[in-house]
Amino acid sequence: xxxxxxxxxxxxxxxxxxxxxxxxxxxxxxxxxxxxxxxxxxxxxxxxxxxxxxxxxxxxxxxxxxxxxxxxxxxxxxxxxxxxxxxxxxxxxxxxxxxxxxxxxxxxxxxxxxxxxxxxxxxxxxxxxxxxxxxxxxxxxxxxxxxxxxxxxxxxx
Amino acid sequence: xxxxxxxxxxxxxxxxxxxxxxxxxxxxxxxxxxxxxxxxxxxxxxxxxxxxxxxxxxxxxxxxxxxxxxxxxxxxxxxxxxxxxxxxxxxxxxxxxxxxxxxxxxxxxxxxxxxxxxxxxxxxxxxxxxxxxxxxxxxxxxxxxxxxxxxxxxxxx
Numbered sequence: 178x179x180x181x182x183x184x185x186x187x188x189x190x191x192x193x194x195x196x197x198x199x200x201x202x203x204x205x206x207x208x209x210x211x212x213x214x215x216x217x218x219x220x221x222x223x224x225x226x227x228x229x230x231x232x233x234x235x236x237x238x239x240x241x242x243x244x245x246x247x248x249x250x251x252x253x254x255x256x257x258x259x260x261x262x263x264x265x266x267x268x269x270x271x272x273x274x275x276x277x278x279x280x281x282x283x284x285x286x287x288x289x290x291x292x293x294x295x296x297x298x299x300x301x302x303x304x305x306x307x308x309x310x311x312x313x314x315x316x317x318x319x320x321x322x323x324x325x326x327x328x329x330x331x332x333x334x
Numbered sequence: 335x336x337x338x339x340x341x342x343x344x345x346x347x348x349x350x351x352x353x354x355x356x357x358x359x360x361x362x363x364x365x366x367x368x369x370x371x372x373x374x375x376x377x378x379x380x381x382x383x384x385x386x387x388x389x390x391x392x393x394x395x396x397x398x399x400x401x402x403x404x405x406x407x408x409x410x411x412x413x414x415x416x417x418x419x420x421x422x423x424x425x426x427x428x429x430x431x432x433x434x435x436x437x438x439x440x441x442x443x444x445x446x447x448x449x450x451x452x453x454x455x456x457x458x459x460x461x462x463x464x465x466x467x468x469x470x471x472x473x474x475x476x477x478x479x480x481x482x483x484x485x486x487x488x489x490x491x
């Protein structure tokens with residue numbers, strides 16, 4: 178069936194970030210359905226943010242377009258321009274290679290849900306705007322390092 | 335700015351379908367923002383359906399994944415399984431190559447809005463489930479024909 182049975186998808190929490198960033202990622206979970214639905218060319222998943230939570234460390238992608246649409250609640254986009262509120266039905270686009278690091282945070286007192294769509298590419302490099310950290314993804318998996326490629330403190334990958 | 339300024343996007347109506355299908359596509363319009371936002375790897379646009387309108391002739395894609403999420407109103411998905419209601423926040427996925435032709439229609443008395451995401455590929459063939467029609471897309475543009483490649487009645491492409 179093409180319809181996604183959202184009620185029967187268990188939210189997943191946790192993060193692949195290095196261990197020293199685990200605490201600040203608490204309060205984020207996601208409904209990850211696009212793999213099970215057979216989508217291979219882009220990912221489409223729902224992120225749930227409790228009050229105070231963030232969707233990611235502020236970052237940008239070299240190779241992959243990203244897009245978000247808020248489903249419910251009031252989200253705040255943080256990027257190089259500052260803070261921008263996004264309410265239900267509002268959208269933001271992050272083209273590959275645009276070095277404007279971004280994240281979505283929940284500064285409200287209620288839950289935020291948003292749809293996140295990301296292209297799939299065989300390799301990727303992501304850069305973290307507020308940290309000396311990057312992620313490199315290839316057929317062997319992913320690795321977090323400093324921006325010069327040296328080991329990142331607390332990386333357990 | 336990554337945020338999409340939806341209030342300043344003029345809805346576009348009309349269709350590229352052969353002329354004999356123009357009448358039945360009335361009541362559909364779209365907010366097409368992803369090209370202007372710099373997205374090249376997938377398209378993300380909002381379709382608006384007045385009561386009685388449909389998003390497309392029922393079809394499936396050989397090469398391009400598709401995904402929809404209802405933003406407001408109550409939509410009805412028509413596919414080989416019959417009719418499935420999709421309310422705000424509900425989603426459906428249509429993997430490339432799955433020959434389950436689909437369309438979204440508005441059987442309600444209010445407006446329906448939904449987000450549609452589609453992969454971008456250099457070439458594409460789309461098949462129309464309820465018609466002797468297909469569309470072929472390549473670097474030269476698009477062409478509607480009968481399924482055997484012969485001219486489609488009323489095609490003006």
